[in-house]
Amino acid sequence: MNHAQLTALGRALRLLGEHGDALTADTPDARLHEVKADLRRALDLLEESVGTAAPVTRCAEHPNGPVDEGAPDLCLLCETRRRAARRSEYGAQGPYGPSRPHGEQSAPSRYGVRGDRPQPQQRWLPELWNGQEWQLCGTPRRDRREAELYLAALRRGSRPAMAYRLVHEFTDYEVLRIWGTPVKVDIEPMGNL
Numbered sequence: 001m002n003h004a005q006l007t008a009l010g011r012a013l014r015l016l017g018e019h020g021d022a023l024t025a026d027t028p029d030a031r032l033h034e035v036k037a038d039l040r041r042a043l044d045l046l047e048e049s050v051g052t053a054a055p056v057t058r059c060a061e062h063p064n065g066p067v068d069e070g071a072p073d074l075c076l077l078c079e080t081r082r083r084a085a086r087r088s089e090y091g092a093q094g095p096y097g098p099s100r101p102h103g104e105q106s107a108p109s110r111y112g113v114r115g116d117r118p119q120p121q122q123r124w125l126p127e128l129w130n131g132q133e134w135q136l137c138g139t140p141r142r143d144r145r146e147a148e149l150y151l152a153a154l155r156r157g158s159r160p161a162m163a164y165r166l167v168h169e170f171t172d173y174e175v176l177r178i179w180g181t182p183v184k185v186d187i188e189p190m191g192n193l
Contacts, residue, residue, distance in 0.1 A: 005049040012042035122170040126151050128161035131185035137161070140169070144176075155179060 001009075019035045055063035059075035071079035124147035128137040137154065141147040144166075151164045163180030 001049040001051070005045065009042070009045045009049055012038065012045055016042055122168075124176075125167040125169055126154075127165050127167055128154070129163040129165075129180070129182035131162065131183075132187070134165065134182070137164070144168075148177075151179065 057074040066076040068076035123140040165178040
């Protein structure tokens, strides 16, 4: 809806409000026909300003998505996701993975099993020197080239930091590359005298 449409629609609705305030039991028919014409004009303006179809679901994420009548929000996509989550809950009946066939029981390990431990993740962390310490300056990336391009864009930006570095995280941390020179900045004026 553009500004002109918004203004015209607001004016038409305010006029209808004034008509509603002026209605009484002895309002003449000519006045009612005038109200009817103004109401049609407001509906036409509203029809022109609505750009998309009316939502078919109550889902904020997929308002015009496929409909599932059994879902609380009528959204098939979100209901499919919820069903998959419930199915995975029913599949794993214990804290150590899926249940074993009958007769094959063992005591749970106090350390868990391999499937319980998270898989190691490899990430590249872009960091900047804020004058006191290194701080994360963007979302950790899964791709090293993407992280380097992100840091290059920050260095070319309008307010670059004193120094940037790229840290490789894979079960441990390793500083891969540093751009600039980090200098410790005293935050107290005049050197803490």
